[in-house]
Amino acid sequence: MDPTPAIELVGIDKRFGAVHANKNIHLSVAKGSIHGIIGENGAGKSTLMSILYGFYHADSGQILVDGKDLKITDSQTAIRAGIGMVHQHFMLVENFSVLENVMLGVEGGVLLKGGETAVRGALQQIEREYGLDVDPDAIIEELPVGKQQRVEILKALYRGAEVLILDEPTGVLTPAEADHLFKMLAQLKAQGKTVILITHKLREIMAITDTVSVMRRGEMVATRKTAETTMAELAELMVGRRVLLRVEKGEAKPGPVVLSVENLTVKDGRGVTMVDNVSFEVRAGEIVGIAGVAGNGQSELLEAIAGIRKASSGRIVMNGEPVDRNGRIDPALLRKKGLAHVPEDRHHMGLVLSFEENENSILGYQDDPKYLKGPFLNIDAIRKDAIEKIEKYDIRPADPRLKTANFSGGNQQKIVLAREIERDPACLLVGQPTRGVDIGAIEFIHKRLVSLRDEGKAILLVSVELDEIRSLSDRILVMFAGTIVGEPAAHADEQEIGLMMAGIGREAAE
Amino acid sequence: MDFADLIQILAATVRLSVPLIFTALAGLYAERSGIFDIGLEGKMLFSAFSAASVATVTGSAWLGLFAGILTGVLLSLLHGFASITQRGNQIISGVAINFIASGLTILLGNAWFGQGGRTPQLPNTARFTEITLPFAADIAPIPFIGPLYSGLISGQNILVYLAFLAVPFTWWVLYRTRFGLRVRAVGENPGAVDTAGISVAWLRYRALICCGILAGFAGTYLSIAQSAGFIREMSAGKGYIALAALVFAKWKPLNVLLTCLLFGFLDAASIRLQGIIIPGFGEVPVQLIQALPYILTVILLAGFIGKAIPPKAGGVPYVKER
Amino acid sequence: ADVKPAIVYGTGGKFDKSFNEAGFNGSEKFKTETGIDYKDFEPQNDTQGEQAIRNFAKRGYNPVVALSFAWTDAVAKVSKEFPETQFVLVDSVVDAPNVRSVVFAEDEGSYLVGVLAGLKSESKKVGFVGGMDIPLIRKFGCGYVQGAKAAGATDVFQNMTGTTGAAWNDPVRGGELAKSQIDQGADVIYAAAGATGLGVLQTAVDAGKLGIGVDSNQNHLHPGKILTSMVKRVDVAVFNAYADVKEGKFTAGTQALGLKEGGVDWALDDNNKPLVTDEMKAAVEKAKADIISGTVKVHDYMSDEKCPG
Amino acid sequence: MSVPLGTLPRWVNFGLLPLLNVAVAFAISGLVVLFIGENPIEAVKYLVAGALGDGEGIAFTLYYATNFIFTGLAVAVAFHGGLFNIGGEGQVYLGGLGVAFAALALDRYMPWYITAVLATAAAFAFGAAWAFIPAWLQAKRGSHIVITTIMFNFIAAALMVYLLVNVIKQPGNMSPQTRLFEEGGQLPKLGWLMQVFGLDIGAAPFNVSFLIALVAAFAVWLLIWRTRFGFEIRTMGTNATAAVYAGIPYVKTVVVTMLISGGLSGMMALNPVMGDAGKLQIDFPAGAGFVGIAVALMGRSHPVGIVIASILFGVLYQGGAALAFDMPNISREVIILIQGLVILFAGALEHMFRPALIVLFAPKPKSVAASAAGAA
Numbered sequence A: 001m002d003p004t005p006a007i008e009l010v011g012i013d014k015r016f017g018a019v020h021a022n023k024n025i026h027l028s029v030a031k032g033s034i035h036g037i038i039g040e041n042g043a044g045k046s047t048l049m050s051i052l053y054g055f056y057h058a059d060s061g062q063i064l065v066d067g068k069d070l071k072i073t074d075s076q077t078a079i080r081a082g083i084g085m086v087h088q089h090f091m092l093v094e095n096f097s098v099l100e101n102v103m104l105g106v107e108g109g110v111l112l113k114g115g116e117t118a119v120r121g122a123l124q125q126i127e128r129e130y131g132l133d134v135d136p137d138a139i140i141e142e143l144p145v146g147k148q149q150r151v152e153i154l155k156a157l158y159r160g161a162e163v164l165i166l167d168e169p170t171g172v173l174t175p176a177e178a179d180h181l182f183k184m185l186a187q188l189k190a191q192g193k194t195v196i197l198i199t200h201k202l203r204e205i206m207a208i209t210d211t212v213s214v215m216r217r218g219e220m221v222a223t224r225k226t227a228e229t230t231m232a233e234l235a236e237l238m239v240g241r242r243v244l245l246r247v248e249k250g251e252a253k254p255g256p257v258v259l260s261v262e263n264l265t266v267k268d269g270r271g272v273t274m275v276d277n278v279s280f281e282v283r284a285g286e287i288v289g290i291a292g293v294a295g296n297g298q299s300e301l302l303e304a305i306a307g308i309r310k311a312s313s314g315r316i317v318m319n320g321e322p323v324d325r326n327g328r329i330d331p332a333l334l335r336k337k338g339l340a341h342v343p344e345d346r347h348h349m350g351l352v353l354s355f356e357e358n359e360n361s362i363l364g365y366q367d368d369p370k371y372l373k374g375p376f377l378n379i380d381a382i383r384k385d386a387i388e389k390i391e392k393y394d395i396r397p398a399d400p401r402l403k404t405a406n407f408s409g410g411n412q413q414k415i416v417l418a419r420e421i422e423r424d425p426a427c428l429l430v431g432q433p434t435r436g437v438d439i440g441a442i443e444f445i446h447k448r449l450v451s452l453r454d455e456g457k458a459i460l461l462v463s464v465e466l467d468e469i470r471s472l473s474d475r476i477l478v479m480f481a482g483t484i485v486g487e488p489a490a491h492a493d494e495q496e497i498g499l500m501m502a503g504i505g506r507e508a509a510e
Numbered sequence B: 001m002d003f004a005d006l007i008q009i010l011a012a013t014v015r016l017s018v019p020l021i022f023t024a025l026a027g028l029y030a031e032r033s034g035i036f037d038i039g040l041e042g043k044m045l046f047s048a049f050s051a052a053s054v055a056t057v058t059g060s061a062w063l064g065l066f067a068g069i070l071t072g073v074l075l076s077l078l079h080g081f082a083s084i085t086q087r088g089n090q091i092i093s094g095v096a097i098n099f100i101a102s103g104l105t106i107l108l109g110n111a112w113f114g115q116g117g118r119t120p121q122l123p124n125t126a127r128f129t130e131i132t133l134p135f136a137a138d139i140a141p142i143p144f145i146g147p148l149y150s151g152l153i154s155g156q157n158i159l160v161y162l163a164f165l166a167v168p169f170t171w172w173v174l175y176r177t178r179f180g181l182r183v184r185a186v187g188e189n190p191g192a193v194d195t196a197g198i199s200v201a202w203l204r205y206r207a208l209i210c211c212g213i214l215a216g217f218a219g220t221y222l223s224i225a226q227s228a229g230f231i232r233e234m235s236a237g238k239g240y241i242a243l244a245a246l247v248f249a250k251w252k253p254l255n256v257l258l259t260c261l262l263f264g265f266l267d268a269a270s271i272r273l274q275g276i277i278i279p280g281f282g283e284v285p286v287q288l289i290q291a292l293p294y295i296l297t298v299i300l301l302a303g304f305i306g307k308a309i310p311p312k313a314g315g316v317p318y319v320k321e322r
Numbered sequence C: 001a002d003v004k005p006a007i008v009y010g011t012g013g014k015f016d017k018s019f020n021e022a023g024f025n026g027s028e029k030f031k032t033e034t035g036i037d038y039k040d041f042e043p044q045n046d047t048q049g050e051q052a053i054r055n056f057a058k059r060g061y062n063p064v065v066a067l068s069f070a071w072t073d074a075v076a077k078v079s080k081e082f083p084e085t086q087f088v089l090v091d092s093v094v095d096a097p098n099v100r101s102v103v104f105a106e107d108e109g110s111y112l113v114g115v116l117a118g119l120k121s122e123s124k125k126v127g128f129v130g131g132m133d134i135p136l137i138r139k140f141g142c143g144y145v146q147g148a149k150a151a152g153a154t155d156v157f158q159n160m161t162g163t164t165g166a167a168w169n170d171p172v173r174g175g176e177l178a179k180s181q182i183d184q185g186a187d188v189i190y191a192a193a194g195a196t197g198l199g200v201l202q203t204a205v206d207a208g209k210l211g212i213g214v215d216s217n218q219n220h221l222h223p224g225k226i227l228t229s230m231v232k233r234v235d236v237a238v239f240n241a242y243a244d245v246k247e248g249k250f251t252a253g254t255q256a257l258g259l260k261e262g263g264v265d266w267a268l269d270d271n272n273k274p275l276v277t278d279e280m281k282a283a284v285e286k287a288k289a290d291i292i293s294g295t296v297k298v299h300d301y302m303s304d305e306k307c308p309g
Numbered sequence D: 001m002s003v004p005l006g007t008l009p010r011w012v013n014f015g016l017l018p019l020l021n022v023a024v025a026f027a028i029s030g031l032v033v034l035f036i037g038e039n040p041i042e043a044v045k046y047l048v049a050g051a052l053g054d055g056e057g058i059a060f061t062l063y064y065a066t067n068f069i070f071t072g073l074a075v076a077v078a079f080h081g082g083l084f085n086i087g088g089e090g091q092v093y094l095g096g097l098g099v100a101f102a103a104l105a106l107d108r109y110m111p112w113y114i115t116a117v118l119a120t121a122a123a124f125a126f127g128a129a130w131a132f133i134p135a136w137l138q139a140k141r142g143s144h145i146v147i148t149t150i151m152f153n154f155i156a157a158a159l160m161v162y163l164l165v166n167v168i169k170q171p172g173n174m175s176p177q178t179r180l181f182e183e184g185g186q187l188p189k190l191g192w193l194m195q196v197f198g199l200d201i202g203a204a205p206f207n208v209s210f211l212i213a214l215v216a217a218f219a220v221w222l223l224i225w226r227t228r229f230g231f232e233i234r235t236m237g238t239n240a241t242a243a244v245y246a247g248i249p250y251v252k253t254v255v256v257t258m259l260i261s262g263g264l265s266g267m268m269a270l271n272p273v274m275g276d277a278g279k280l281q282i283d284f285p286a287g288a289g290f291v292g293i294a295v296a297l298m299g300r301s302h303p304v305g306i307v308i309a310s311i312l313f314g315v316l317y318q319g320g321a322a323l324a325f326d327m328p329n330i331s332r333e334v335i336i337l338i339q340g341l342v343i344l345f346a347g348a349l350e351h352m353f354r355p356a357l358i359v360l361f362a363p364k365p366k367s368v369a370a371s372a373a374g375a376a
């Protein structure tokens, strides 16, 4: 291996106003290696990488690429120096085609025409090489997230990246997709390229990286050879204390049916059937997990049950009563009937980020008489209620009047969970409860869900994290292409479920 | 109504839609790049003033056009400074430009020409006057084609032809050039443009310059082609109507042409249909006819087109670090 | 007596080339002839009009001229508060012991220019483009129609530019209206539309037709292309008001200024001389004499809000 | 280039900074005045003296401010719901119709306070009605509310002229306007209030609707931040998907928000129609609907900010009139220019001087650990 590091960061320091996001960071990434970076939410990982990519500017410090000092003033410089980055939140133009997105910035001339053919050719080449098949004329917003990520990778590769930074790439991927990604990363490494991988998932770190660095509160606290460390050690370095990595739970004691979905069909805005004649039941005191590759209808199913999306046919019955009002399902009415819903997307749906924390802790329950005095809000009651939840869920900072945007992702998730769980619902719908949340918070959330089950609530869990489904669920339903293709045994192994998720289990089941 | 009437109405339609076309296209460049521009009205007005002033002083329509364009660009840069560099609210900035244009044109006009904000009447030599295309007179007698060619296509001023060329040109720029690709991208997701190594600010400034140039054409048309001098408040809400046309057109160049022609047609029709008597109904109140374009616009908006989805990043300043 | 004149214009603004500018010209004339300065104000809206009238009265100005029908109520109110001050209201009537109301017989003046239009027109089709659609402007149009028809015109096209104040300031729409009338065959077009009229005249001239100006003498705008102007002697009314106060012979009450009083007239000068033949001149002078003598009665639209023919 | 985020002392943030912005606007206007050959210092003296120099000036300033408070609140309520109501002008116009109906019907039989109650209700109802169609079209048909409200301004102008000219015009009067309202149809002036401060109201039309405007401002504050419906409006305005999630009915919320907004606009008509002119006349809104947009933006959509911004605009209107009165060579349009510059500097460029002020006044930012803000 070449002894000059591909990337060397010396004394990088960065503040966002009062927040000291990166403190005097030193990092050296060996050429041709896969270097992992882990850390809790808000530890400063994305910031550090964005500085390397020229998206942010460091307040001080030095960047060496291939041993040469480089002033990275903008992303153009970084791209020229062979650095490519796949951002945590994709940087794609959603109504553009794949081709246009890849071309952007490297159009190869004032007119698009010439560049287009060149890009098309090069894309085919790259696709073949890495098995990254994406239709170049597909529109981004119509692609599932997994494919969108491929486009981001294609962009970086097309620009000739020698160093590829991936910021939490597997958060949106299925196990199979993640496997494919890792294979590709290995292939890149074999070609002598360098990969920097940010992730919260220790398993991934152990499986694929050569070296791993741990960040905590803006500081680089340790760098280890992967072979010489353990998950437990990394977890401890990350959060500064010991953590449990498995969910402890006893046998389920299912009671009567609480939620029953009958022949539900849901179409999306374009009239495509997303959920196709699905029926199942959830009993009190059990967690039913819906596994599936993202984009197979789980999200739509959840939203239809929650009354956010209109079902085109079928029925939803709670405690023996149909829940629609004149054919329409209304989220407000459902809440009154004891249905709580932790949505998949807390930023866009579960929270209003510019509201104070206490305001978000009544979102959806604003018509509960408990929070009202006539038409007026009972501010005292609302704040008192919020403080109780903050204490119970250890939401930090413990300030109900702080803007919700100023909480980290994990704490925001806890705000949603606290709100929904503390309603003492008969039935809880949970979507991606731990997406992008750090280990400490995951542990807490999982425990809370299990104890809720033990209190006899019915829980429907949708998650693309197969691990999560497997460790939490009492029963697992696998969704593929809008239908439920099977119900594997509770202790079925990962491979069996994975096959079903890929639609292969269907023939076996029939 | 016979064919000759129709040609006359269409000719009026063309004349009345030209400032809308220029202005709506101007707005298209700005809004496609993610900058809302409610200040189109003011840009058009101030350009009209500059064009007329310079044409008055120099006696040259072309220098007038140049001044109009320069004014449009300068106001665009002001809008850019406020909304791109200083990340101010784009709507406030636009409203401010409208106020400034409305006040300053009259103040300066009064100081320079002493006619209450008006510029002196321009002689035809300092205006863009009608151009008769070759053979117009010869073809005129031929039925159908004749009136169409000599009554509608020929006999417009140069800016009219430019307006109709500006539409396909804008389409070409937007969908066939690198600049257009980037403009469309930056209006949807400036982050994508930034991470592709392109300066968001400079790109948006360039889009605003295009906007200013077109607004300059619009103003120039008003004061030294359609009229013979500047008159206070002569833009008379056309900037807002152009904005409406732009939304109506869903921010697409060819749609812009159609919408502006439609609005121009309604306007022309309202002029021609005044005072008509509908049997069994009596005389239609003139106010109703004059409000008709607006009423129809509302009806069209409600019934025939769906949601107009603006460029996603529109109206929000690009802020990386808060 | 002590004269300290002040004038409050209409919201159209001092330099509108027609009505308000006439008031300005009258004031200027008074200033040059007597050396006595005056104060003026261009209000931005209706509230400011009343405020300005009151301000002038309060500061001891006398007379205070209010140059628009829009100040009717303001004058009614303020004249009560300042009984010592003399007020002059143009284009409208307030019945008070210290108010002189000056109204013009625009119908008579318009009749005369209508006669000229009817005679000059080859197609016997003539046009009228009004500004804001209010009874006052209809009065102009109605007089014009009567004159034109009397002179043999078969068709008189009438259009109003708009229904709001903006109609005074929309030369483009005025131009389009003129164009549409020209397309229908009109070859003489009378504009009674404030600044909008400039567009009307320009379009008529561009199309090789003739225009007729209004309020001030607008013949010079397009020499040789403006048939005539219907002048409304606001300048004289204003000048007289100042002079009357100066000479201590100010009278309150309504002054209706028609042809007889020289309050309205048609304009003949070097600019339009070549356009007006001797027969035309004779015919229009005869009409004038007939109206003054009462042989010809011009129907006033405002009397019943109707126009015959 | 990171924008310093240091927190400024309150007096700088809410006092010095806005003052600085307004000062720059005036400085530039001064240059223009200089450019046309007049003395700007003198101009400012006249402006300030005219607006604030005596009781009458102050009363006029507050009279104008009253208009802007109503329209500013109207725009702000819609803003909170994510709706841009650019139709204030038309809603004010229609509101005037409501006021006129009430006053014409009752002025001869009722004392002013009875008429005022009904006129207020009618103004609200008519303004709201005019906002209803754009609101309903936005909610149900997805028509862009900015455009429909612009269109409705034009339609309102046409409709009102039609009505004034053909239907409710006082016979025999030249101007298209109603008859003068009698005592029972006019709002009393607030001379006594000025008296409390030892000031003389003079002839200024400063009237009871100012107090109604202040009540409206307080009511809007209550509505937006203290009621359940306000919570729903804000939720819809800041995060539409979250509003769906929270079971907030979109159509109803859009429509009711716009009804309130339009109603507030309509109420503005009380001031010029019943409080000043005592009659309904053409074009009486005189652009106040548009000024409301600027006022709402400058006042950050908060009632307190709106009241302050309205008074600033009132000063400009009244002071400007006085200025043009006393310095005839500065035509009245200089006021429009000043307004434009104030909107530009206090609105769009509000943060231009912030970095410099932070350097000057901000306490040195304390270093906060990156995740101390609360990593889970």
Ligand SMILES: Nc1ncnc2c1ncn2[C@@H]1O[C@H](COP(=O)(O)OP(=O)(O)OP(=O)(O)O)[C@@H](O)[C@H]1O
Pocket (backbone or CB within 6 Å): A016, A017, A019, A020, A021, A039, A040, A041, A042, A043, A044, A045, A046, A047, A048, A088, A409, B320, B321, B322, D370, D371, D373
């Ligand atoms: N654009 C920004 N503006 C201001 N502050 C920011 C910005 N981005 C990040 N920060 C601050 O910097 C800190 C580090 O954020 P960063 O996104 O780098 O964390 P991270 O380690 O990537 O977290 P995660 O694992 O959740 O993605 C955050 O706590 C936040 O306070």
Ligand SMILES: Nc1ncnc2c1ncn2[C@@H]1O[C@H](COP(=O)(O)OP(=O)(O)OP(=O)(O)O)[C@@H](O)[C@H]1O
Pocket (backbone or CB within 6 Å): A041, A042, A043, A347, A405, A406, A407, A408, A409, A410, A435, A436, A437, B320, B321, B322, D373, D374
């Ligand atoms: N652009 C930003 N401006 C200000 N603060 C920010 C910004 N981005 C992040 N933060 C702050 O940084 C902290 C951590 O944010 P971060 O985005 O890293 O959380 P996260 O767990 O990654 O959330 P998510 O998974 O939803 O992205 C929070 O306090 C957040 O408010």
Ligand SMILES: [Mg+2]
Pocket (backbone or CB within 6 Å): A045, A046, A047, A088, A167
């Ligand atoms: Mg991150």
Ligand SMILES: [Mg+2]
Pocket (backbone or CB within 6 Å): A041, A042, A088, A409, A436
């Ligand atoms: Mg994150």
